[in-house]
Amino acid sequence: MTIRPRSVRRGIGFTGLALAGALTLAACGSDDNSSGDDKKSSTKAAAAPGAEAPKGDCGTGKLAAAGSSAQKNAMDEWIKAYQAKCSGASIDYASSGSGTGRQSFFDKQVTFAGSDSALKPEEVAKAGAACAPGQAINLPMVTGPIAIAYNVSGVKDLTLDAKTIAGIFSGKITKWDAAEIKALNPNAQLPGTAIQTVHRSEASGTTENFTKYLKAAAGADWTFDAAQDWKAPGGQGAKGSEGVASIVKSTQGGISYMEQSYAENSGLGIAQINTGAAAPVKLTPEAAGKAVEAAKIVGQGNDLKLSVDYATKAEGAYPIILVTYEIVCEKGTAADKLPLLKSFLNYTSSAEGQKVLAGIGYAPLPTTVADKVRAAVAGLS
Amino acid sequence: MSTTTPTAPAEPERKAPAAKRTKVRPGDRIFSGAARGAGISLLAIMAAIAIFLVVKATDALSKNQGSFLTDQGWDPNTAKPAFGVVTLVFGTVVSATIAMLIAVPVAVGVALFITHYAPRRIAQTLGYIIDLLAAVPSVVYGLWGYIFLAPKLLGLHSWLSDYLGWIPVFDKEQAGVTARTLFTVGIVLAIMILPIIAAVTREVFLQVPRAHEEAALALGATRWEMIRVAVLPYGKPGIISASMLGLGRAVGETIAVAMVLSPSFDLSIHILDPGNTTIAANIANQFGESNEIGRGALIASGLVLFIMTLLVNGAARVVINRRKAFSGANS
Numbered sequence A: 001m002t003i004r005p006r007s008v009r010r011g012i013g014f015t016g017l018a019l020a021g022a023l024t025l026a027a028c029g030s031d032d033n034s035s036g037d038d039k040k041s042s043t044k045a046a047a048a049p050g051a052e053a054p055k056g057d058c059g060t061g062k063l064a065a066a067g068s069s070a071q072k073n074a075m076d077e078w079i080k081a082y083q084a085k086c087s088g089a090s091i092d093y094a095s096s097g098s099g100t101g102r103q104s105f106f107d108k109q110v111t112f113a114g115s116d117s118a119l120k121p122e123e124v125a126k127a128g129a130a131c132a133p134g135q136a137i138n139l140p141m142v143t144g145p146i147a148i149a150y151n152v153s154g155v156k157d158l159t160l161d162a163k164t165i166a167g168i169f170s171g172k173i174t175k176w177d178a179a180e181i182k183a184l185n186p187n188a189q190l191p192g193t194a195i196q197t198v199h200r201s202e203a204s205g206t207t208e209n210f211t212k213y214l215k216a217a218a219g220a221d222w223t224f225d226a227a228q229d230w231k232a233p234g235g236q237g238a239k240g241s242e243g244v245a246s247i248v249k250s251t252q253g254g255i256s257y258m259e260q261s262y263a264e265n266s267g268l269g270i271a272q273i274n275t276g277a278a279a280p281v282k283l284t285p286e287a288a289g290k291a292v293e294a295a296k297i298v299g300q301g302n303d304l305k306l307s308v309d310y311a312t313k314a315e316g317a318y319p320i321i322l323v324t325y326e327i328v329c330e331k332g333t334a335a336d337k338l339p340l341l342k343s344f345l346n347y348t349s350s351a352e353g354q355k356v357l358a359g360i361g362y363a364p365l366p367t368t369v370a371d372k373v374r375a376a377v378a379g380l381s
Numbered sequence B: 001m002s003t004t005t006p007t008a009p010a011e012p013e014r015k016a017p018a019a020k021r022t023k024v025r026p027g028d029r030i031f032s033g034a035a036r037g038a039g040i041s042l043l044a045i046m047a048a049i050a051i052f053l054v055v056k057a058t059d060a061l062s063k064n065q066g067s068f069l070t071d072q073g074w075d076p077n078t079a080k081p082a083f084g085v086v087t088l089v090f091g092t093v094v095s096a097t098i099a100m101l102i103a104v105p106v107a108v109g110v111a112l113f114i115t116h117y118a119p120r121r122i123a124q125t126l127g128y129i130i131d132l133l134a135a136v137p138s139v140v141y142g143l144w145g146y147i148f149l150a151p152k153l154l155g156l157h158s159w160l161s162d163y164l165g166w167i168p169v170f171d172k173e174q175a176g177v178t179a180r181t182l183f184t185v186g187i188v189l190a191i192m193i194l195p196i197i198a199a200v201t202r203e204v205f206l207q208v209p210r211a212h213e214e215a216a217l218a219l220g221a222t223r224w225e226m227i228r229v230a231v232l233p234y235g236k237p238g239i240i241s242a243s244m245l246g247l248g249r250a251v252g253e254t255i256a257v258a259m260v261l262s263p264s265f266d267l268s269i270h271i272l273d274p275g276n277t278t279i280a281a282n283i284a285n286q287f288g289e290s291n292e293i294g295r296g297a298l299i300a301s302g303l304v305l306f307i308m309t310l311l312v313n314g315a316a317r318v319v320i321n322r323r324k325a326f327s328g329a330n331s
Helices: A072-085 A098-106 A121-131 A161-168 A179-186 A205-221 A239-252 A260-265 A285-293 A338-351 A351-358 A367-378 B009-022 B026-062 B088-116 B122-133 B140-154 B154-164 B181-207 B211-220 B223-252 B254-260 B278-287 B294-328
Strands: A061-067 A089-094 A112-115 A136-151 A160-161 A196-200 A236-239 A254-259 A272-274 A321-329
Touching: A061 A098, A061 A338, A072 A089, A072 A136, A072 A338, A072 A351, A072 B294, A089 A338, A098 A112, A098 A121, A098 A321, A098 B278, A098 B294, A112 A121, A112 A136, A121 A136, A121 A321, A121 B122, A136 A205, A136 A239, A136 A260, A136 A285, A136 A338, A136 A367, A160 A161, A160 A179, A161 A179, A161 A196, A161 A205, A196 A205, A196 A239, A205 A254, A205 A321, A236 A239, A236 A321, A239 A254, A239 A260, A239 B140, A260 B294, A285 A321, A285 A367, A338 A367, A351 A367, B026 B294, B088 B122, B088 B181, B088 B223, B088 B278, B122 B181, B140 B154, B140 B181, B140 B254, B181 B223, B181 B254, B211 B223, B223 B294, B254 B278, B278 B294
Parallel strands: A061 A089, A061 A112, A160 A272, A196 A236, A196 A254
Antiparallel strands: A112 A321, A136 A254, A136 A321
């Protein structure tokens, strides 16, 4: 008779959901740099005679930042250029999304956050707690035009206005040869194909700014909320600007909104906007800059929160723009981070830093705004 | 049956390990301590994660102005958060069901072919290829799904709605030009879970006792009859377990669904129209721009997925246990 082995008890396995994206960013303490002058002054500004340009103005150490993915390309360029200039500095920008960036800022995991929207009233207290005893401020830094990109064969230089765009994206205008579009484009050969609208499937600042434009400029023709999620029925959603661009490219009659660089890289047509000004406005960095210039500063003191007038009729101003901010502590940044933070933001808001933007699909800040940003950066303590 | 073991011979045997236990060597003690510590720390970590998730979720749920179970919509980041999980649950269940309906029969067929039909060399190569499929990252399936597969499935969509449109599920309400629908998602998921199910079922079919198969053949069964009476009944618990593994991947699949599906929060039973969304895809789409309540809401939806998975796994376990008695697995 053999004894059977005791049956092994079976436990029920649990599976864990680990949603935690842990941002552990080591903070290397660094003492004030005095000998941080570096030798290889690669910038043209510094090469000019009488170079008292921001060359000795180098911070050292590490800086962690996170937030808006719309800023990613700009930040990448800036960080590359800044680190080439200042060898002792290491800056890390995680493009995790504005909401995550702001949360990381509240949790003091990052020194500044990139955000597609300024701090909301209910967030100001939280941000203040992270900056105690100071306050958090919004600094507009990266602005860019949002292109209305379309794929209609044989149609170039399409002109649209806010009412028509609202009609298209709310599903009221369904054919490319609709009377509304014809009226704006008397000379174009518009086909009878159906309009296929594409929007972002995930929450995004681009959607928020685009719907803000529609709400402000199209009035009664756009009845949906301006939000990060697409609220209008119909159309198809695609993930990310690259997803939206690729769907429009592969869909005859497709139209969507996206950052300029994605529309250009995919070879899509970009509509010009009839704002009510004398001539329809083509999308250019300067035209977007004009719209930023027309924006009012609604923040107090050094808080440079902007209120964009999307319904602007100013000559040559392209009204569909995305304004993104850096959220920083006006007072209360850790002393070991402060020199680097100030130096980096001073660079990004300088003429030299802003010039980089035009080449990669953004619009440089108008000088009036940039001056104020630099003044605010100088006042950080 | 050895249930009525005589007590006399059992006594000394039971004493023997007890006697051994008195002189435990340090190595044993260290090992058992380490193993116990590992087990306890796992439970502690699990408990910590569960508590964290539940706290975050209840926080958001208490601020929800809408009904979490029935609301169609997801607005947790506004001043008046309102979000509901019904569309997400529906999309998750439907896409996973489609995936299972397609993948399980095909996977069982593949496994049977490899174990019982294919010449040995082909069987081996095929086995390798299937294992390889399981290693393809899901983002690749997502890219392939929305760039290549969805446009190709447009024809199938209109065919289905033309001929089966009288069934409400196959009715197309939007004269859409896109096949980025729950149906397509189900097909992509089916391809993703196929290798897992096929690989596990193949192993199970290889375990079928040779005696069972030969007995069936000796009774005059054809090969198909042998498979039906000997292989499939024996493998049933294994097929169910394998399907559960596949189902786990299907309901939890995130990025591929997020890329392929054109989502909306309005519940629609028309699976050939773009719309609906799944729990996991919604988490991927919303996480980046969520504030604290938004994140809590997503965690709450994740807990719903967790509960769904537990229920399905529990049901599967019941089925497996009931089948075990008939399968001959304990022979």
